[in-house]
Amino acid sequence: MTIQNKLTVQALQWTGDALKVLDQRQLPEKIVYDEYKDAVGVTEAIAGMRVRGAPAIGIAAAYGVALSVRKHYAQSNHWRQKVAADIAMLATSRPTAVNLFWALDQMKAVLAKQLDNPITAVLACAEKIHAEDIAANHKMGELGADILAGAKGVMTHCNAGALATGGYGTALGVIRSAYQRERINVYAGETRPWLQGARLTVWELAQDGIPATLIADSAAAWLMKSGAIDWIVVGADRIAANGDAANKIGTYSLAVLAKQHGVKLMVVAPTTTIDWTMPSGDLIEIEQRNPNELLPACYNNEDSLVSAWNPVFDVTPAELIAAIVTERGVVLNPAGQGVGGLKNAI
Numbered sequence: 001m002t003i004q005n006k007l008t009v010q011a012l013q014w015t016g017d018a019l020k021v022l023d024q025r026q027l028p029e030k031i032v033y034d035e036y037k038d039a040v041g042v043t044e045a046i047a048g049m050r051v052r053g054a055p056a057i058g059i060a061a062a063y064g065v066a067l068s069v070r071k072h073y074a075q076s077n078h079w080r081q082k083v084a085a086d087i088a089m090l091a092t093s094r095p096t097a098v099n100l101f102w103a104l105d106q107m108k109a110v111l112a113k114q115l116d117n118p119i120t121a122v123l124a125c126a127e128k129i130h131a132e133d134i135a136a137n138h139k140m141g142e143l144g145a146d147i148l149a150g151a152k153g154v155m156t157h158c159n160a161g162a163l164a165t166g167g168y169g170t171a172l173g174v175i176r177s178a179y180q181r182e183r184i185n186v187y188a189g190e191t192r193p194w195l196q197g198a199r200l201t202v203w204e205l206a207q208d209g210i211p212a213t214l215i216a217d218s219a220a221a222w223l224m225k226s227g228a229i230d231w232i233v234v235g236a237d238r239i240a241a242n243g244d245a246a247n248k249i250g251t252y253s254l255a256v257l258a259k260q261h262g263v264k265l266m267v268v269a270p271t272t273t274i275d276w277t278m279p280s281g282d283l284i285e286i287e288q289r290n291p292n293e294l295l296p297a298c299y300n301n302e303d304s305l306v307s308a309w310n311p312v313f314d315v316t317p318a319e320l321i322a323a324i325v326t327e328r329g330v331v332l333n334p335a336g337q338g339v340g341g342l343k344n345a346i
């Protein structure tokens with residue numbers, strides 16, 4: 001399947017025998033791509049945040065399985081067991097984004113078939129997942145832009161752009177599409193502690209010629225009070241069946257503040273981000289990352305009395321969400337109805 005992406009900078013590229021990953025830890029100062037030829041490398045790239053963002057994590061993992069089959073098929077009669085072990089390893093890379101587990105399930109389903117050429121079959125599946133994600137982003141961009149019509153300002157959190165997906169982006173896809181229709185003021189929260197907003201989002205928008213204003217996370221309430229924004233537009237890592245949505249830590253704070261200020265919250269995510277088996281967001285596993293991502297280095301010693309609590313996602317209840325935008329359609333005011341209506345929608 002052809003992968004179409006208008007952007008020059010892509011998080012992931014398949015080269016024919018390797019996965020090229022843009023090292024997002026080095027942005028915006030440096031644009032560095034690393035090449036991975038096995039599932040161990042791809043697992044490390046995901047766990048170490050070289051590639052991040054729910055859809056991009058799923059796509060990278062799918063290519064990781066394709067690399068695993070390439071490596072083991074010709075070398076071993078036990079290639080299926082070795083690939084299964086690699087899939088189990090990839091599944092440990094990060095816990096919250098359900099796109100990872102969805103993509104691995106897609107690859108397992110291909111591998112469960114009688115295959116004449118497993119290498120070609122799994123690669124075709126990975127490329128299909130990649131291409132369909134880009135197509136879904138463009139569809140969501142248009143649907144979300146319809147909702148934003150007439151808005152003067154939007155704020156986004158974390159990076160839910162081309163860097164976090166196959167290309168174009170979820171929340172940033174909506175902002176891109178809206179901006180193409182009419183100029184809109186875009187604000188991005190810096191997104192502590194990893195600074196996805198400051199390092200990735202404003203840079204990515206600037207690559208497309210879209211002006212963006214960076215704010216400290218703690219300035220969000222004051223921005224809303226000023227009347228500058230009508231909507232907050234974010235992505236998601238996992239949406240429960242009842243419409244609760246896990247996203248980058250700080251999204252829940254923004255949702256609570258938005259309610260106080262009459263600002264609306266839009267969650268933009270492909271249906272691969274919906275966990276149909278999970279009835280409520282209360283059950284979503286929230287990743288805790290190393291406290292040293294937060295702690296100044298001087299506290300990183302055994303005698304230190306200072307520790308850090310570093311959950312990197314939170315869950316926004318459906319009642320605080322005005323719209324969930326997917327490639328299959330929009331759910332307005334999901335509280336009470338959830339997202340089940342999208343399950344069989346085309």
Ligand SMILES: CSC[C@@H](O)[C@@H](O)C(=O)COP(=O)(O)O
Pocket residue numbers: 052053054055097157158159160161164165169170171196234235236237247248249312
């Ligand atoms: C389209 S990306 C949606 C989410 O994955 C994104 O908002 C987010 O929270 C990413 O977190 P990260 O820890 O950078 O992987």
